[in-house]
Amino acid sequence: MQITFDQVSHLYGKGTPFERLALKNISLEIPSGAFVGIIGQTGSGKSTLIQHLNGLLSPTSGEITIGDVVITPTKRIPPAKRKDIGLVFQYPEHQLFEETVAKDVCFGPLNFELPQSMAESRAREALELVGLDYEGIKDRSPFQLSGGQMRRVAIAGVLAMQPKVLVLDEPTAGLDPAGRKAILEGIHRIHREQNLTTLLVTHSMEEAARYADLMLVLAGGEVVMQGRPEEVFQQADRLRQLSLDVPQTVSFISRINQLLPDTARLPATLYREEELIAHVLKRLSVPKEC
Amino acid sequence: MNENLLTIRNVTFSYDGEEGQRVEVLKGVDLTISKGSFVSIVGHNGSGKSTLAKLMNALLLPENGTILVSGADTRNGEMIWEIRRHVGMVFQNPDNQIVGATVEDDVAFGLENMGVDPQEMRKRIDEALHSVGMENYALAQPYRLSGGQKQRVAIAGIMAMRPSVIILDEATAMLDPQGRQEVMHLAKRLNREEGITIVNITHFPEEAVDSDRVIVMNRGEVLMDGQPGEVFSQVERLQEVGLDVPFAVRVHHELVAKGYDLPFGLHQEELVEHLCRLLLTR
Amino acid sequence: MLQNIAIGQYVPGQSFLHRADPRSKLLFIIVFATLVFLANNTITYSILIVFTTFSILLSRLSLTYILKSLKPVWFLILFTVVLHIFITKGGTVYYQLGSFTIEEQGLRQAIFISIRLGLLILFSSLLTLTTSPMDLTEGLERLLGPFGRIGVPVHEIALMMSIALRFIPTLMEETDKIIKAQTARGADFTSGNLVRRAKNLIPIAIPLFVSAFRRAEELALAMEARGYRGGVGRTRLNKLRFSWRDSMIAVAAVLLILAVGWWRT
Numbered sequence: 001m002q003i004t005f006d007q008v009s010h011l012y013g014k015g016t017p018f019e020r021l022a023l024k025n026i027s028l029e030i031p032s033g034a035f036v037g038i039i040g041q042t043g044s045g046k047s048t049l050i051q052h053l054n055g056l057l058s059p060t061s062g063e064i065t066i067g068d069v070v071i072t073p074t075k076r077i078p079p080a081k082r083k084d085i086g087l088v089f090q091y092p093e094h095q096l097f098e099e100t101v102a103k104d105v106c107f108g109p110l111n112f113e114l115p116q117s118m119a120e121s122r123a124r125e126a127l128e129l130v131g132l133d134y135e136g137i138k139d140r141s142p143f144q145l146s147g148g149q150m151r152r153v154a155i156a157g158v159l160a161m162q163p164k165v166l167v168l169d170e171p172t173a174g175l176d177p178a179g180r181k182a183i184l185e186g187i188h189r190i191h192r193e194q195n196l197t198t199l200l201v202t203h204s205m206e207e208a209a210r211y212a213d214l215m216l217v218l219a220g221g222e223v224v225m226q227g228r229p230e231e232v233f234q235q236a237d238r239l240r241q242l243s244l245d246v247p248q249t250v251s252f253i254s255r256i257n258q259l260l261p262d263t264a265r266l267p268a269t270l271y272r273e274e275e276l277i278a279h280v281l282k283r284l285s286v287p288k289e290c
Numbered sequence: 291m292n293e294n295l296l297t298i299r300n301v302t303f304s305y306d307g308e309e310g311q312r313v314e315v316l317k318g319v320d321l322t323i324s325k326g327s328f329v330s331i332v333g334h335n336g337s338g339k340s341t342l343a344k345l346m347n348a349l350l351l352p353e354n355g356t357i358l359v360s361g362a363d364t365r366n367g368e369m370i371w372e373i374r375r376h377v378g379m380v381f382q383n384p385d386n387q388i389v390g391a392t393v394e395d396d397v398a399f400g401l402e403n404m405g406v407d408p409q410e411m412r413k414r415i416d417e418a419l420h421s422v423g424m425e426n427y428a429l430a431q432p433y434r435l436s437g438g439q440k441q442r443v444a445i446a447g448i449m450a451m452r453p454s455v456i457i458l459d460e461a462t463a464m465l466d467p468q469g470r471q472e473v474m475h476l477a478k479r480l481n482r483e484e485g486i487t488i489v490n491i492t493h494f495p496e497e498a499v500d501s502d503r504v505i506v507m508n509r510g511e512v513l514m515d516g517q518p519g520e521v522f523s524q525v526e527r528l529q530e531v532g533l534d535v536p537f538a539v540r541v542h543h544e545l546v547a548k549g550y551d552l553p554f555g556l557h558q559e560e561l562v563e564h565l566c567r568l569l570l571t572r
Numbered sequence: 573m574l575q576n577i578a579i580g581q582y583v584p585g586q587s588f589l590h591r592a593d594p595r596s597k598l599l600f601i602i603v604f605a606t607l608v609f610l611a612n613n614t615i616t617y618s619i620l621i622v623f624t625t626f627s628i629l630l631s632r633l634s635l636t637y638i639l640k641s642l643k644p645v646w647f648l649i650l651f652t653v654v655l656h657i658f659i660t661k662g663g664t665v666y667y668q669l670g671s672f673t674i675e676e677q678g679l680r681q682a683i684f685i686s687i688r689l690g691l692l693i694l695f696s697s698l699l700t701l702t703t704s705p706m707d708l709t710e711g712l713e714r715l716l717g718p719f720g721r722i723g724v725p726v727h728e729i730a731l732m733m734s735i736a737l738r739f740i741p742t743l744m745e746e747t748d749k750i751i752k753a754q755t756a757r758g759a760d761f762t763s764g765n766l767v768r769r770a771k772n773l774i775p776i777a778i779p780l781f782v783s784a785f786r787r788a789e790e791l792a793l794a795m796e797a798r799g800y801r802g803g804v805g806r807t808r809l810n811k812l813r814f815s816w817r818d819s820m821i822a823v824a825a826v827l828l829i830l831a832v833g834w835w836r837t
Contacts (some may be wrong), residue, residue: 041466042436042466042468051752092753097775097778108757111758176335179335180810203466246469256565300661381790386790388796391706398808398809403801
């Protein structure tokens with residue numbers, strides 16, 4: 001689903017001493033099927049932005065278009081359309097509540113009035129999508145699983161609604177490296193197989209570099225950069241001004257290019273680690289004529 | 291310098307699992323940590339590293355074996371308060387370890403427990419807040435602070451108690467990159483300038499590269515123990531147990547695997563230098 | 573949506589009342605409450621009303637904000653008024669409809685009782701509005717201190733109160749997050765009858781309990797790691813000190829007692 005923001009602002013606590021403009025005139029366009037990395041510091045407006053997507057927050061001004069639904073300050077998203085946008089919050093395992101894993105995953109589908117049998121088959125599908133064995137896990141209590149498993153169950157709970165847009169707020173926070181990789185690889189696979197439009201909010205430039213084909217950089221409630229990852233990463237100085245890192249690959253290339261002669265420079269588009277290594281290997285295998 | 295601050299001798303620990311069987315968390319761990327060092331303990335979730343941390347300040351007692359803190363056995367009930375004063379702990383969730391309603395109240399908590407005189411307390415709180423750079427937040431309410439600031443307050447609470455070692459039990463896991471950097475800079479500075487021994491339990495390989503020593507835990511045992519260079523050069527072994535290595539090491543590993551001769555380095559700067567030479571001399 | 577719930581709604585400030593010692597404020601409230609119950613005629617009530625107005629001015633808080641504290645108890649005041657009009661009889665009959673009458677005593681009582689309730693609530697909210705929760709806890713702990721000697725766990729009660737206050741913002745934030753997350757999964761908290769609505773709260777209540785327990789457990793561990801072992805041998809970072817303001821409050825209390833004692837009938 002295509003997503004468009006047109007001059008969207010959001011004001012918190014209007015008319016109270018705590019009034020705060022969290023989003024300032026945001027305009028952006030996300031094509032259907034994109035994998036978007038949303039980067040920004042804590043308090044930059046990332047969470048506020050994603051909560052507008054399924055009507056948890058309404059814009060104070062401006063207009064949001066998601067597929068064929070238009071959201072304005074006065075026009076909210078129709079409840080039935082909400083299921084099209086799956087929102088996975090930070091530490092989603094903290095929202096598990098049912099006695100069994102299967103029941104918890106069915107919660108969403110049942111809320112959208114799917115019949116029990118259908119909800120169950122959706123739950124099976126969703127749990128298998130996140131790499132869990134349905135038969136083995138369905139009757140267990142979600143509270144007795146490991147941290148990584150709980151998180152997968154929680155993500156499955158959102159996937160079971162079969163959303164067309166999947167929004168994830170730091171889905172890897174607090175996990176160990178193996179757990180982080182497994183979750184992200186899983187999400188990327190689901191993104192491709194289910195033909196989703198995916199928005200990944202992350203603090204990690206490495207994660208964004210690896211998966212995103214479009215990036216949004218937020219600061220102080222504004223979109224300060226948007227574009228393809230290589231375009232964003234090339235503005236390394238601007239990112240540093242915003243106290244954001246560039247991926248290791250990017251800083252590596254810029255460092256080595258300072259030492260290499262102009263003709264031997266590495267292309268700055270190699271922000272994916274595998275591509276960088278492959279390129280270096282290729283360069284090394286060709287004997288230099290001089 | 292080589293005085294042993296923490297001695298862990300053949301320690302085992304287990305608890306009752308889901309279906310009544312015993313789950314072994316630590317299976318005979320032997321370690322000594324010397325005074326003034328900066329030690330990183332890495333390991334995947336469930337490798338026993340957090341249990342080890344809790345054993346070091348007598349929050350848990352070993353099933354078998356002994357743990358000595360500056361020579362005092364953690365099982366000696368009379369020494370327990372002295373041990374806890376010596377061994378400060380910072381936990382993962384910044385929200386769940388702040389007791390006080392204001393920053394200075396929270397820093398005071400440990401001192402109040404020790405029965406420190408109010409005048410002395412005032413002095414130590416100011417010093418501690420200064421040493422973590424939070425002196426301007428003394429009267430702030432903790433929930434208004436960022437994650438990194440909360441963890442610095444937690445460290446101030448420990449510093450005020452004049453500890454010999456601070457254990458960071460995945461203290462950066464829930465922080466954003468900026469908060470993580472704040473906490474790591476602080477830990478390094480306290481180690482260097484105040485001589486505090488730091489034990490940093492972490493998932494992030496980048497946090498471990500600059501430590502004096504890296505200990506890798508796996509399934510309740512010490513899998514590797516040595517200087518960062520020695521440990522991180524064993525890339526495959528680390529990846530087998532679900533751990534990551536720094537970027538420079540990964541790239542180095544890939545190139546060496548293809549037969550290129552490249553000196554080992556933990557940091558990007560070294561890799562850039564070595565690789566540049568290699569590219570130019572081909 | 574949760575910002576509207578006001579618990580210990582302290583408004584920071586530097587007024588006379590803000591800077592007075594919480595112990596004298598607490599003690600004064602006791603004196604004032606007693607006087608409110610002793611007052612029994614127009615003069616004494618007028619004295620108390622004038623005094624309350626004066627105190628509100630001293631707090632330098634906006635009047636509308638203070639009057640808001642009456643909002644949750646309007647119903648209670650109205651209820652007592654009606655009750656007294658119906659039940660209390662005596663004096664001139666003002667109005668009669670069949671066996672139903674409104675009589676002088678009933679009206680009089682109704683007015684006095686609602687003034688009483690109103691004054692008590694206004695005055696105690698003045699206390700919470702001008703005293704930070706931790707000062708309040710500390711004041712209570714110090715005042716109740718003597719009861720510790722007869723086995724009342726004063727320190728534990730005070731610590732529990734202050735931890736509860738410290739975690740209110742955290743738990744409110746958490747509740748907000750859980751509500752949003754479950755709403756995103758299609759949960760509906762606003763429609764249906766009472767039973768249905770109560771049932772709909774389960775997806776919020778359980779995660780909230782689970783998290784509160786997890787927090788409690790982690791906090792207990794963190795407290796233990798920092799050498800907590802109960803109230804024995806503990807010192808406090810002393811912050812409470814009486815000042816000239818507290819002497820003024822004491823003088824006001826004495827004058828008020830004398831005035832109400834002199835004019836009450």
